[in-house]
Amino acid sequence: MNSPTFPTDFEGRKPDEADAAKALPCPCCGGGSTAALYHVPSIPVHSCVLLNSAEEARAFPRRDLQLAFCDSCGFLFNQIFDEAVMSYSGDFEESQHFSDTFSAFAKELAREIAQACSAHGKHVLEIGCGKGEFLRELCRISGATGLGIDPGYRTDAGRDEEDDRVQFITDFYKPSGQFDADIILCRHTLEHIASVQKFVRSIREGIGSRTDPWVVFETPDAKRVLAEGAFWDIYYEHCSYFSPGAHARLFRAEGFDVTDLRLRYGDQYIVQYARPIATGPSRPRLDLEDDLAEMQGLAKSFPSRVRIVQDEWRERVRSASAEGKRIVVWGGGSKGVSFLTTLGLDTEISAVVDVNPYKQGKFMPGAGHRVIAPSALVAEPPDLVIVMNPIYRAEIAKTLNALGLKPEISAVG
Ligand SMILES: [Zn+2]
The missing domain is CATH 3.40.50.720 (NAD(P)-binding Rossmann-like Domain)
Incomplete structure (x- = not known):
């Protein structure tokens, strides 16, 4: 969806043939209880990129993906992710705003965030703002000012309205010093980052001693992906996969209080509101957080479930x-x-x-x-x-x- 910010400062793990056999530490909780559960050979390393010919599209770089599950926190990650092959630029076309369904959702969510975070007169930092549609909308309806950062940001004739309240930086987000933002927004970006614990820690450090900023994250829900055997939702650009509980556990461990956690957009996206606390970690208190046992069960049954779903679709398409x-x-x-x-x-x-x-x-x-x-x-x-x-x-x-x-x-x- 939004074009991902891929902070070069956050090194991913180097791919290693022996990775599959090793229990890698979890990039989300640091625990050692991880095991591979799904492998997809030779898939394109990017899926939102525009290619000008079928030949160019077929020659696009490919890698294998191997999804591992952390039994300690319920997080899933591509354990052979090769960050070196990733490059995000203005050639990305991830915008879903041309769909009326999506556009209506984005408008409703912007209204919700504006209200929940009392955005009027505040300053919003959006990390991974894509083409900036959402940030413009949020600032327009709330009277907030905004700064969007994304290496894939691009101005297109006809797509952008002039708006002095919102500025953009076409680059990767790099943690440096303290934020001056009152609302830190990060939508559909965390799943593109390999070192998620390090990333969330950097956001907490950037906030410093202030406890008033809002931190709003939106990330795809991987619990649904496991439950449905939704293999189409697993691709190379996404190296990190969260259940609502895994998402909240990460933020709580890094010094945030998660104040609200909900599923949106046909239960496909996790929307999480959090605020920094003076001394962390915080304790779980929301219903959706209590999902570790369920995730452990779903991870166990996923390999057989996903095979059935794949076989059904393959058969259906081939026979038609x-x-x-x-x-x-x-x-x-x-x-x-x-x-x-x-x-x-x-x-x-x-x-x-x-x-x-x-x-x-x-x-x-x-x-x-x-x-x-x-x-x-x-x-x-x-x-x-x-x-x-x-x-x-x-x-x-x-x-x-x-x-x-x-x-x-x-x-x-
Ligand atoms: Zn973990």
Whole structure:
């Protein structure tokens, strides 16, 4: 979603052939009780990048991913993550704001944060602000000022409204000195950072002795991913995966009080409000935090569950393709890349549809599928549309209907 800030100061673990056999310390709690539970070979190292030809897309760098689970804190991480291959730039197109469903959610969340943090007249720092849409909205509705930092920030004609209240730095966030912000916002960024404990510690240190700033994080919920066998939500750009409890445990251990923790956007995202405390750690007190035993159970059963889900989708696509059906995937983001490359799909899928005009005409890293606009489906009507996020199903059905198309629609999850 938001373009990730990837602080170069936070070195990741170097990939090591022997990593799989070793119990690596957990990057979230520092404990030693970690074990591998899922392996995906040869997937593109980025999934939000725009490529200009199918050849370039197929030649895109790949690595293996190996997900490990920490029995002590419920955190999941790619234990063979190779930070050296990651590079984030303005070529990233992660914005979901072209979807009405997403746009409405972002507006509602901005209102909620403005109210919860009494943002009027305050200064907001957003680490990993992407193209800045959310920060602009938050400052516009609340009268706050803002500073957004993101290496993938880019100004596009037509995308940006002039707003003196908000400034941007096109770079990685680097901890240096004390924050002057009253609200520190970090949305869909923590999952891109390998050394999560070190990162959260740096935020706490940046706040110093003040206890009044709000710290608001939004991160995908990995408990749902484990429970659903949602392999499309596991991809290389995400090296860190949190359940609500694992998320809160990290912040509590690093000197924050977690004041609110909730699931949003069809229970896909964790939204966490926290405030620094003078002396840490703090004790758990929210219902959603109590999930360690549940996570241990889900981690144990995940390998067999994910295999079943993958086999079902592979079979479904292959048999529809064998019947001569034209199949498209709707969603040219990370979920789409993961779905196609994890299942090894190629010519079975005719194209990938995306409402973001900056993605259209480009190619998906991995198998090199072309990204087209919804209107392009009229010339080549699909028989089956696979929706990469069930929350967009109604919006997509409406769009197809308006185009006079009546394909079968099937959503993952
Ligand atoms: Zn841990």
